[in-house]
Amino acid sequence: MTAQRMAADTTASPPTPDGVPLFGNGLAFARNPVDAMERWATLGDIVRLDIPGQEMYLVTGPALIEQILVDDHESFTISPAQRETFSGVEDHAVTTTTGERWERLRRALHPAFTRDAMGRYADRTVETTAACIEAWDDGEQIDLYEEMRRLTVTVLADALLDVDIRGREAVVMAAADALVDRANFRRPGQLLPDWVPTPTDRRFERTVTELDAFVDDIITERRGTDRGKDLCSVLLDAHDAGDLSLAEVRENVVAMLLAGHDSPSVALTHVWRVLDEHPDHRAMLTEEAQTVVGNEQPASELLPGLEHTRHVVAETLRLYPPTLGVMRQATEPVTLGGYDLPAGAQFLLPQWPVHRDDRFWDDPTTFDPTRWERATNRPEYAYFPFSGGPRNCVGMHFAKQELALVVATILATVELAVSVDGPLTFTPSLQLRPEPAIEAIVTRR
Template sequence: MTGQSSAAEGTTSPPTPDGVPFLGNGLAFSRNPVGAIEEWASLGDIVRLEIPGRTMYLVTGPGPIEQILVADHETFTISPAQRETFRGIEDHAVTTTTGERWERLRRALRPAFTRDAIQRYADRIVETTTTYVDEWEDGERIDLYREMRFLSVNVLADAMLDVDIRGREEVVMDAADALVDRANLRRPGQLLPDWIPTPTDRRFERTVTELDAYVDELISERRTTGLGDDVCSVLLDAHDAGDISLDEVRHNVVAMLLAGHDSPSVALTHAVRLLDGHPDVRAALVDESHDVVASDRPTGESSAALERTRNVVSETLRLYPPTLGVTRQATEAVTLDGHELPAGAQVLCPQWPVHRDERFWDDPTAFVPSRWQQPSDRPEYAYFPFSGGPRNCVGAPFARQELTLVLATMLDTVELDVSVDGPLTFTPSLQLRPEPDIDATVTRR
């Protein structure tokens, strides 16, 4: 469909794809959000969608995305959908707050994510990975995604929170699963009023209660053992200084545990799967690890020299971004790419179609890590796996280092022969988790 002239001179209404009565574009979105978004993106860089209960604008042009996230970021706030998704679990976290509170929380977290701090986490990332992978037996068949989740939550807890989470991982993972299930676009009861309890809601409340209790234990333990320079200590220091509340400490630790293990585990699963399908790239990474770190383990210093491994991380995040997209809401009327959006307009900036747009990427669906070796003139926001602008993911530098070091450590220790049980599809929720079983057979080097 073509855009119609609007009341504002020089602007047009974005195209709207055909939908179905009462459900509009919501039915296609819930059935296959990735496929629907790809199809709708072909209509233009800004597309108007009719979803039950609201209008949403799909934004897939790097220019408008940069305008939303960077240039005009003060004109946009986090969306009601984002607040609703994390309601009851991260209400006081940096992920869901705005204004003065968000600035205060971001400032409190900053010391844990400086360049020096990220470097300090490196040895613990490698040590935890080595300990975990050493438990895999030669010839063992593992559930790859599940193992990457266990590994990621252990790496995060040890490196960034300075706690041993072994034996308690499922408290975090169960809450993450309940959160993803509650946001699942296909779940029964998705359109029911909030006051009608569903099994999904009850499970969510139970797992959040258990996670909150565990985080309270964790915070108490950090008090007992003494504060250091980890994230939990940095937050507690800010609390002791009167800068943040104890609820804000708790909810930001919760947010770190949930997002900090979920996104890396998805990325690691895809990276291992892609490398299994490209043995030449995998061999090059093994050689690089041997050349860079010799007989020693990778470190923060050596990770900078693991160029091919870092390229694989970048390419994996391009092809398989961990989330469905970045959501925002306009606080006032705004013009994007010649289209006028009203105040209150909700926008979705999905990484998937932008990262695979042939206008910006040669052979866009192919796994080509070498594309990252040369500078490119593509727009900056043709690639934004961790969002962008002032509200970018505060943990992005840690996640990139984690993915690089975990991959290098694993590849130096084992070879994983991967099999996927059926076509690769994704959970239609906030995290683009793989739906089919992904197994791997371990061969120790």
């Protein structure tokens, strides 16, 4: 990102990119959101987008991102777009609620993510990953992204919910697909009024109904067993104590199954792809994995020895963040970057252009895991793959741990030769899923 940015002028509104009649900047965003955000970010740290019917701003300055997510977070709430996207599936979940309910849910979830809990999850993560990849045959060609999805939803259910869903993953994956399709900026139904039913809407309702029934069965099963300290047990204990309704228990389990497998599976797919492009780092990670994973330590003690693996994961999340960005709405008039903006204004905080901004990153488009070994004075919010502030991703530490342990466990056992069918492009939705087919040949060690 080399174009010089415009300084804020308190007497004017933020710069606005050129658009097209009727659609403004919406058409470019729908065609290629990654390319559009990179171009628009060169205009300034805050840019006004011409989106019909919305007061929308793109924010790519780390100081402004920190102001929205941390310093002045009480002046912002989750955006209407986020609530609409998850309407009917996560209405009572920590991901979409605000105020007292959000605070109550966040407190209820906390015991599921303590240091002790993370240690237990580590053991289950390694065990489940090893069991899942045992099904891969030597020489088999796999759909890499679909296998990573199946793996992450199985790991999450086993570790966080203490439930084995192998053979039943399709229910969760179908609902996640319908959710992403519903939020796809390119689908024709986006231009229709909410009351007009579309095939995408009907598919969404059907898969969510199936997922709700699936999760109800899980909850019924867990209510009749001894409780542990996993997330499902923690939520059920909170329900028994009168702190959560059964709907809140169900929808937070649903939220964890959907978001908790989708983003990690995208990240893992990119890890294997970039390692295939950088055999030197793949060799280093393989040696590290075989040394650390093979020494019979408890899984909870493996992470310190997986230093390069953790750096590869961090660098992959920098270059290829799984989500489009964080969205917020101002609840009162705010001043950002010298601009006075109204209550109701919406803000998109995208990781992609910020993570690749040459003001904060040397050779920003180069895959260089060693950059995480060096001290730096870059702003904290030049990197925020898990959002930030009080509403950061509740499963952030679990996800970081999971990604490193899954990569190491797989590398200790198999080698994956990756192929991508065409240029790397992304679904224009809440998840930046890779669009081309990504496959891998499995070679067992």
